Amino acid sequence: MFLSELIPLSEASAILKKNQIIMPKETIDLTDSYLRVLSEEIKSFHDSPPFDKSAMDGYAVIAENTFGASSNLIKKIKIIDQIGAGDFSDKLINEGEAIRIATGAPIPNGANAVLMEEYTITTKNENDDEIIEIHSQVTPGENVADFAEDIKKGEKIVSKNTLIRPQEMGLIASAGLDKVEVYQKPRIKLITTGNELVEPSKKLDRAQIINSNQYVIGSMIKSCGADVNVGHAHDRIEEVKKTILNDSNNYDVIITTGGTAISKGDVVVDAVESLGEVLFHGVALRPGKPVAFGIVNSTPIFMLSGYPVGAMGQFDALVREYLFKMQNIDYSPRIEKRISSAKIYSNLGRTDFIRAYADENNVKYVLNRGSGIIRSMVEANSYIVVDENQEGIDKGEIVNVLFFDLMNWNR
Amino acid sequence: MFLSELIPLSEASAILKKNQIIMPKETIDLTDSYLRVLSEEIKSFHDSPPFDKSAMDGYAVIAENTFGASSNLIKKIKIIDQIGAGDFSDKLINEGEAIRIATGAPIPNGANAVLMEEYTITTKNENDDEIIEIHSQVTPGENVADFAEDIKKGEKIVSKNTLIRPQEMGLIASAGLDKVEVYQKPRIKLITTGNELVEPSKKLDRAQIINSNQYVIGSMIKSCGADVNVGHAHDRIEEVKKTILNDSNNYDVIITTGGTAISKGDVVVDAVESLGEVLFHGVALRPGKPVAFGIVNSTPIFMLSGYPVGAMGQFDALVREYLFKMQNIDYSPRIEKRISSAKIYSNLGRTDFIRAYADENNVKYVLNRGSGIIRSMVEANSYIVVDENQEGIDKGEIVNVLFFDLMNWNR
Incomplete structure (x- = not known):
């Protein structure tokens, strides 16, 4: 099959859109979910914070007891207990009393604010009770993170089809989940073709060319969040057909590079045509005109140029968006x-x-x-x-x- | 140790710069080098292309033989051989002769251009020789990729300290290398501290808080190209000291979160001070004021807040650049x-x-x-x-x- 008529890029994109496949779902550990895409909506199992929580190291107090305090008017308050992080106190704070409290600990009953440690001096009274001298006032609610102010139990906190960044991981953990459902990573088979291609080497025989596409296109596939397995085929139609047919059973997408052999048209495109369907061949694109797309055995096949720069242009213009969309990411390049x-x-x-x-x-x-x-x-x-x-x-x-x-x- | 005086962010950055460590080098397979940083300059072992190469499927010709050809003035040329990809021909092309040639194959002696297959019709002459009818002319050099036009042997092609993208991988392969020397990935120990922290769970006991920093900061570390191992310590100075001392022998950098315990100042900062040196504690930064940096056993330690958003701010303002620079990447955020x-x-x-x-x-x-x-x-x-x-x-x-x-x- 020869490049007959070039179709515009917009038409090629429309054909790809019509033949877009979406990955199935899988459940993975939250730890492994960085840069994966959620395939479920996340609701919280908890209120967060799960209690009124101290935002500072200091003293849980009745804010009104501190009103008017300054370096000129020092107020004294009695300490009746202390609460470390991960700890709590069942004591009730009455007028003139405080409980020493760590950042993150639950505010005890009766208190409505936390006075920062920096603004107090600890001392003793005549009964040997522990006392703080207060040099500063706090307003009700100050330094308290309110119960459920971040998240309410049962509330939707992350939408389906969200790319998981560090902050989504944190929010999902806080919601009580250590596993998430995501789209599977696409498994891509990259087949480089060309009799002239050899592995990188310091010595080359006549007519040999180093196979750089396995690296260039292989890492571009990775850059789309997909896994890649690289193989090679010679420019013989039977070998190419056998490889493609076999790989179509084991991979989500096949990407080929090169495969133009003398007087026989394009062996790869011919192979795909004889095994399945070629949906376009030739796009008005520079670089990258000789690009084709087909389907064999329900598996989409992108046929790219053997020339690395042509193949990169084709990848960026056509393949990248397709691989993103397989994971339900809308790729709109900035x-x-x-x-x-x-x-x-x-x-x-x-x-x-x-x-x-x-x-x-x-x-x-x-x-x-x-x-x-x-x-x-x-x-x-x-x-x-x-x-x-x-x-x-x-x-x-x-x-x-x-x-x-x-x-x-x-x- | 309490937050005494806040230093400006610029001063904190200057202290980090003075204490920047750089990773040692390692040699890895080119296949694994995507997004690593070259620690060597790359020179080419080859000229590329290694020979005058056909850029099209067609016929290697003497360009001058095609001059004047058009659909009104068809010229005839005799085919004397053919060259597939990876193949070559030792035949010399004389006046009126051509060799069929595949994309990527070496231009045979005597030819100086390639005529695209599309512009020819094959036929036979009276002696049963294969003949092409030429409908179009080519200029000398047309459709020929010149010997060494991309790379000259011995030429420097990629600089030291370059981030390896797909195109660098391709160029390095073409230069003849299948291994590269890169900076090792920094190994980071993330220690979350806080007695109140528990793993994500659908049921929480009173005063328990889910440890989200292990996910948030853990994935931020990965986003800087570093490897992370996560551990946890309770807010007990002896436990924190033991953990830090042990990890300082096994990791390149330690990052802690939280560890503020009531009336004892900051256990993590105190632990670092007793084991080594605290270089700053408290930066004029919002969110993220309570951040410290120290060194124990030659290992840099970033001490971040227990609050995820504070810790993220501190990471973005101070840690990110440091981790990049360990791999010799100048991080200048856009x-x-x-x-x-x-x-x-x-x-x-x-x-x-x-x-x-x-x-x-x-x-x-x-x-x-x-x-x-x-x-x-x-x-x-x-x-x-x-x-x-x-x-x-x-x-x-x-x-x-x-x-x-x-x-x-x-x-």
């Missing part, structure tokens, strides 16, 4: 605006992802010699994205910039 | 500008990290009821950072916003 330092040529109807370096104000494309040039991606920190309905950009014009570091999972 | 939708009160001399929700244009603080309120962090997506030399912010004023998702390792 586009930033910058001033273009140079004129950029582009064709109507084609979407360009131009390797570029952007600073706080400006952006300039990185010298671009071909789609094989990984080096241009190393020198770049962003893409200038030229939409399909834009025909080039003038020097000084405001352009849309997509920073590589804002495209990651962990953002 | 500050964005937004319009404040509300008036904000702040004191001169104190740095405020105000939990906030920002959209594309505006930012507003999230209702803030205390430093224990993890919920406010779940509702927030950013901090409004009010500098120590700023005294509050008016409604409508432009403020500095630090997005949580721009603070991560993987950005």
Whole structure:
């Protein structure tokens, strides 16, 4: 099958949307849930705090007893008990009494405020009772975290489809849960193809090319929160068919790179067509025009270029969003605006992802010699994205910039 | 030891800088190097491409033989060989001859361009030789990736202290390396303290509080590219001392949370002081004033609040940068500008990290009821950072916003 007609990127995206698969759910330990996506709504089993709680080390008092206290008017209050963290007291505080209290401990009955330790001096009275001298007043409720002020029992605290950050983990723990239900991580098979490909080595034979896609695309898959297993196939249609058919039983998605063999069209696309269905082949995208998508055995297959930079462009334009959505994450890349330092040529109807370096104000494309040039991606920190309905950009014009570091999972 | 005098955040940062430790190096497989930091400069063992390479499926030709060809003036050229990917041909191309060539294959001797397959029709001549009919001309060098155009042998291609992204992995592989030298991942011991803390559970006894810091701070440590091991200690100075001393032999950094016990000052700070040195205790920071830093047995110790939101603020203001720098990553958070939708009160001399929700244009603080309120962090997506030399912010004023998702390792 040859690239017949290029479809616009928007049409390719619509085809992917129609064929989006969503991962099933699994229950995991909360400890392992960082950057996973909740597949359930979380309700709290507890009120939080579970009691009126001291927010300071100090003395639980009746606030009114401290009114008017200052360094000129010292008030004296008797200490009748003490409460450490994890401890409590059943004593009732009466007029003129206080209980020493640790941060986090429950406020004892009768008290309505906590006076910070710093504003008191401890001493004894004539009966050898422990006494504090108060130099400062507190208002009712001061330094007290009220019962249930953070969370009410039974209340919904985290929504389904939320990416779990540190703070969600803390809130879920406080709700009483040490396990959560999340979407399974997508298992991706990456198949690099090409007879010329060899492992990195200090010595290469004639016509050999190092297989860099296994690293480049492999880590891009990881950056989407998915697991990857890498394999290789030669440019022989029977070998490619066998590999794809086998992997379609064991993985959620297959991604291939390369596989263009002389006079035989694209062996990978041909293999997918003979095993299942090719839904598009060729997108008006630069770099990355020769990209295809198909389905074999209910398994989606993205067929990317053998050229690393082409494959990266295809991944960023098409695959990334699909892998996120498998975990129910809506991927809307944060586009930033910058001033273009140079004129950029582009064709109507084609979407360009131009390797570029952007600073706080400006952006300039990185010298671009071909789609094989990984080096241009190393020198770049962003893409200038030229939409399909834009025909080039003038020097000084405001352009849309997509920073590589804002495209990651962990953002 | 009590909080005596608060030092400004800038002074605390300077003390940390003076006591910064850097991780030793290790050699790992390139496959495992995603998001690690190179501790060596990378030079290439190869020219890349290692030969003049075809960038298209088509025919290696003498460009001049195609000049003038069009659909009105079809030229005929004889095919003398074919080269698949990973293959090569020793035949010399003479006038009127071509060799069929696959993408990625070496350009044969005599040829200087590749004519795309799409612009040709194959046929036979009267001698039954294979012939292509050419409908289009190519310029010399067209569809050829030149020898060494991407990388020259011996050339420096990636600098020391570079964060390894997918493209760096690809470039390093192309250079001939399947192993890299990187800084070791920092091993962090997180010790939560507090007698009141229990594991998440649907039933709590009186005065018990769920230990959420193990999750919150544990995952924040992971977000800095470090490994974490979590332990717990009760608020007893001998237990805390024993734990810290033991962990100081096995970890690169210790981070504690909580440990404020009634009338005994801060057991953790006291423990560190008796075992080693406390370099600061109390920073003009909100939330997060009660934060300390010390050294025991050459091991840096960050002592954070027991309150999750206080501890998060302290981590973001002080710890994050330190953990990055251990791996030689200069952490300069990307500050964005937004319009404040509300008036904000702040004191001169104190740095405020105000939990906030920002959209594309505006930012507003999230209702803030205390430093224990993890919920406010779940509702927030950013901090409004009010500098120590700023005294509050008016409604409508432009403020500095630090997005949580721009603070991560993987950005």
